[in-house]
Amino acid sequence: MGRITWFFLVYCCCCMASLSMAAHSNSNLTTDQSALLALKARITSDPHNMILTNWSTTTPVCNWVGVTCAARHFRVSVLNLSYMGLTSTIPPELGNLSFLVGLSLKNNSFHGTLPPQLGHLRRLKLIHFSSNNFMGVIPSWFGSLSKLETFVLYGNQFSGPIPAAIFNLSGLEVINLSYNQLSGSIPREIRNLTKLKELYLDHNNFKEIPNEIGSLDQLERTT
């Protein structure tokens, strides 16, 4: 390879590095803070005063209750608002928490539909939305969350079929969709989920459970 070629190779690498740095500087802890403040603004009831006083811009966002930041990049990595008794909807801004790995909202009164912007959370491994009042179909953008391992929507009012896109998520280990109003048949692609250990689909309106479920080697418990 000639010198000129090398020059262009090095040059291109530098360009790409600076582009990716630029992409990162578009989003920082301030972005995460605005996303959380957008959520706070949606909360209509906080009976134990967990959030409304605590999530104050006079304290660092990583010290807010329910918020965990990753030591490596100082961005919000886990948002856990479980058992806080909150009534709220989810704002689209939550999709800006681009370093989020875990989102747990267990046992609250979150309601409404899920904004498609949540499909941008490409690092998410855990979604725990159980025991809330979410409604609507299970959106197919869940299929873009390629790192997802735990997917729990237990105890909501989700309706319609399970989107086939979910069965593209080859890292899934736990699926718990019990106690919703899901219908249709369970797609045969479910056999693609070779890492699945737990699958709960009871208390829905499904037509049939395909035989393929029996062929999931790792499966420990099914209902």
Ligand SMILES: *[C@@H]1O[C@H](CO)[C@@H](O)[C@H](O)[C@H]1NC(C)=O
């Ligand atoms: C975060 O990014 C915004 C622009 O997107 C910038 O104005 C702000 O100064 C940055 N904040 C920090 C703490 O880097």
Ligand SMILES: *[C@@H]1O[C@H](CO)[C@@H](O)[C@H](O)[C@H]1NC(C)=O
């Ligand atoms: C918010 O809650 C966290 C965790 O419980 C606590 O450490 C912190 O002191 C609280 N901050 C304020 C301003 O109340």
Ligand SMILES: *[C@@H]1O[C@H](CO)[C@@H](O)[C@H](O)[C@H]1NC(C)=O
């Ligand atoms: C979230 O918080 C609850 C209660 O504080 C705790 O039991 C649970 O393990 C936490 N979940 C995650 C994913 O951090």
Ligand SMILES: *[C@@H]1O[C@H](CO)[C@@H](O)[C@H](O)[C@H]1NC(C)=O
């Ligand atoms: C965050 O998301 C919202 C809505 O999805 C968007 O309008 C906003 O510009 C985004 N960016 C920042 C840095 O807050």
Ligand SMILES: *[C@@H]1O[C@H](CO)[C@@H](O)[C@H](O)[C@H]1NC(C)=O
């Ligand atoms: C979850 O919330 C419901 C009320 O919505 C309550 O009856 C139940 O005991 C809670 N579960 C746990 C484990 O706290």
Ligand SMILES: *[C@@H]1O[C@H](CO)[C@@H](O)[C@H](O)[C@H]1NC(C)=O
């Ligand atoms: C599964 O992923 C493949 C490759 O990324 C894509 O082409 C296909 O459309 C996806 N299937 C569904 C049902 O989303």
Ligand SMILES: *[C@@H]1O[C@H](CO)[C@@H](O)[C@H](O)[C@H]1NC(C)=O
């Ligand atoms: C399931 O796996 C098969 C082959 O392994 C592949 O052709 C198909 O696209 C996969 N379907 C989904 C929805 O991922």
Ligand SMILES: *[C@@H]1O[C@H](CO)[C@@H](O)[C@H](O)[C@H]1NC(C)=O
């Ligand atoms: C499904 O998730 C809910 C909420 O976390 C839990 O209470 C329930 O035990 C799970 N179902 C099974 C069969 O584990």
